[in-house]
Amino acid sequence: MKYSLLFILAVIVIASCEQSEPAPLEEQQSESFCAAEHDHETTARLHVRTESNACNSYMVNCVIHNITRDNGSGGYSTADINTAKDILRDNFNQWNIDFTFSTEVIKDDLYYYEESFLQWNDIMNNDFNDDTRIDILLFPPLNELTIPGASKWDFGTAISVGGKFESVKAVNTKIMAHEMGHALGLNHLQVCGNIMQSSIRSLSCLDYFLEAQVDTMKWYMDYEPKLANAIEVTPDPSCCEYSHWKLTGLPGSNVSNGDTVKYKIKEVTSNKDYINANTAKIRVTANNWPINVVYEGQSYGVQANQYRDFTIPVNSGCEENPIETVPLTFYRLQMPGYQNLSVTVKLQSVSSGHTRNATTHSFTML
Numbered sequence: 001m002k003y004s005l006l007f008i009l010a011v012i013v014i015a016s017c018e019q020s021e022p023a024p025l026e027e028q029q030s031e032s033f034c035a036a037e038h039d040h041e042t043t044a045r046l047h048v049r050t051e052s053n054a055c056n057s058y059m060v061n062c063v064i065h066n067i068t069r070d071n072g073s074g075g076y077s078t079a080d081i082n083t084a085k086d087i088l089r090d091n092f093n094q095w096n097i098d099f100t101f102s103t104e105v106i107k108d109d110l111y112y113y114e115e116s117f118l119q120w121n122d123i124m125n126n127d128f129n130d131d132t133r134i135d136i137l138l139f140p141p142l143n144e145l146t147i148p149g150a151s152k153w154d155f156g157t158a159i160s161v162g163g164k165f166e167s168v169k170a171v172n173t174k175i176m177a178h179e180m181g182h183a184l185g186l187n188h189l190q191v192c193g194n195i196m197q198s199s200i201r202s203l204s205c206l207d208y209f210l211e212a213q214v215d216t217m218k219w220y221m222d223y224e225p226k227l228a229n230a231i232e233v234t235p236d237p238s239c240c241e242y243s244h245w246k247l248t249g250l251p252g253s254n255v256s257n258g259d260t261v262k263y264k265i266k267e268v269t270s271n272k273d274y275i276n277a278n279t280a281k282i283r284v285t286a287n288n289w290p291i292n293v294v295y296e297g298q299s300y301g302v303q304a305n306q307y308r309d310f311t312i313p314v315n316s317g318c319e320e321n322p323i324e325t326v327p328l329t330f331y332r333l334q335m336p337g338y339q340n341l342s343v344t345v346k347l348q349s350v351s352s353g354h355t356r357n358a359t360t361h362s363f364t365m366l
Contacts, residue, residue, distance in 0.1 A: 057096045058221050059232040060184070061133045064103045067111045067140060067162075074112060075105060076138055076171065084138070084161075084171045091177040091195065095214045097184075097221075112140055117150040120160040124150070128158040132229045134183050136176075138162065141169040149175045151182035157226060159183050166203055174206040184227070185220030186213055243267045245280065245314075247347035247359035249325075255343070255363045260329040263361075265314060265347065267323070280356075281349045282310045282326060287342035291365070294329040309348060332365045341365040 064084070068075035076084075085101055092098065111123065120139065128135040139162025148163040148170035159179035161171050170176075177195050188198035193207040200206060221231045249264040265280045284293050285307040293300050295310055302308045314324045332341050345361040 056218065056222075057234040058098070058218065059234070060097065060099045060180075060221075061230050061232070062099050062101050062136055063130075063133050064101055064136045064138060065106050066103060066138050067106045067108065069112050070107050070109045072105070072107050074140055076140075076169075080169060080171060081138070084136075084176050087172070087174060087176045088180055091174065091209065092180070095209070095218075097214075097217070106137075111137075113142070114139065115143060115145060115163060117145075117147045117160070120150045120162070121152065124152045124158040124160060128152075131157055131226055134158065134180075134230055136161070138171050141171070145170070149179045151179050157183065157230065168203065173203050175203075177209075178206065181209070181213070181217065184217040185224065186216060189213070244355045244357075245347065245350050246357035247282070247345070247361065248323075250359075250361040251363075253363050254366055255330055256366045257332050258329065260327050261345075261361075263326040263328060263345065265312060265324045265326060265350075268357075278314060278351045280312045280314050280324070280347065280351070282312060282328075283307050283344075283346045283348040284310065284328070285344040285346070287344060289341045290333050291341070291343060292331040292333070294331070295327070299331075314350070330365060 064081060066075045066081065081103060085099070088099055114120065114123070120137065124135070124137065128137070135158040137158065137160040139160060141162065141164045143163055144167070145163030145165065148165050149159070149161045151159045159182065161175055161179055163170050165173065165175065174195055178197075181196050186196050189196040189210070190198055191210075193205060194213075195206050195209055196213065197205060221227055221233065244267070245265055246268050247263055248266050249262050251259075251261055255261060263282065265282075284291075284302055286302040286304055289304050291302050293302060293308065293310075300308055300310075310326070310328070312324060312326050328345070330343065341364060343363055343365060345363075347356055347359045350356045
C-alpha cells in the first residue's frame with residue numbers, strides 16, 4: 001500500500017487546543033505540512049477501518065537508534081530513552097498494543113547535526129529498510145524545532161523524532177506516539193486533543209487516540225504486508241466481536257403446499273471471529289388465511305393476519321462465517337376457491353449486540 005504523503009507532526013501557532021470543535025474544512029489552512037495540499041480530516045477518515053480483531057494482542061518489534069557525535073558524545077541518556085519507551089506504552093498498551101525495544105548507538109556527525117525533517121526522511125528511506133522491525137531514530141535535542149518528527153514516505157518501518165518543542169525534548173513527549181501512529185497506518189486528524197493532529201499550539205493538545213483510529217492501526221497490523229514481519233499478533237480465542245446476520249436460502253415467490261424451505265441464518269461479516277449470537281428469531285406472518293408451519297417435527301398454527309415467532313438457536317461460537325439452517329414446512333388449510341394465500345417470513349431479531357438485515361421472504365402458497 002503506497003502513500004504519496006509524508007506523515008509528520010507540524011507545529012504552528014494558528015491551531016488552538018481551546019477550540020470547542022475543529023474549524024470548518026473550508027476555513028482550514030490549505031497548505032499541508034505533509035508536503036502536499038490535502039484535507040487532513042477527510043483523508044484520515046477515509047483510512048478508518050473497523051474490521052479489526054479488537055481483542056487480539058499486538059507486539060511491535062522496535063529498534064531505537066540513539067544518534068551521537070562521531071566520538072560518542074551528545075546522545076540521549078538511558079533515562080530519556082526509558083521515558084520515550086514509557087510514552088509509547090502509556091498510549092498504546094490500553095489498546096492491547098505493546099512494544100519490544102532494543103537500542104543501538106549511531107556515531108555519525110552528519111546524522112547528529114541534521115535538523116531538517118526532510119533530511120530525516122531521506123535518511124530513513126535510504127538507510128533503514130528492515131521490514132522485521134520499526135526503526136526509531138532519536139535525533140539530538142539541539143534546538144527548538146517547528147517540525148520535530150517524521151515518518152517514512154513509504155509506509156511504516158521507520159520514524160524519527162528530535163529537537164525540542166516548548167523547550168522539552170521531543171522524544172519525551174507524545175510526539176513519539178504521533179509518529180508511531182503513522183508507522184501503524186494513521187493519517188493526520190485535525191480534531192482538538194487527538195494525538196494525530198498535524199498542527200498544535202501546545203503539547204497539552206496531544207491527548208488521545210479515537211477507538212476508530214485504534215481499529216485502523218489494528219487493521220493495518222493484521223493485513224499490511226510491510227508490517228507483517230515486524231508485528232507479532234496473538235489472537236484471544238475467548239474474546240470475539242458482535243456480528244451482522246441475514247436470512248438467505250429464499251426460494252422465490254411461490255411455495256407449494258407441503259414444501260419445506262431450508263432458510264439459512266448467515267453471519268455475513270467476513271474473515272473474523274465473533275461472539276456467539278445464541279439465538280435468532282424468525283417471524284412467519286399469515287397475511288390473509290391461517291396456515292400451519294412445521295419446525296423440528298412440531299406443527300404450529302398461524303392465524304389469519306397474525307404471526308408466530310420461531311426462536312432459533314445459533315451456535316456460531318467464534319467460527320468464521322457460521323450458517324444455521326432452519327427448515328420450515330408450510331401447509332395451507334383447505335380453502336375452496338381461494339387461491340392467493342400470502343405468507344411473509346422475516347429475520348426479526350438476533351441476540352443483543354448483534355445487527356441484522358431485516359430480510360423478508362414474501363411468497364404465495366399454491
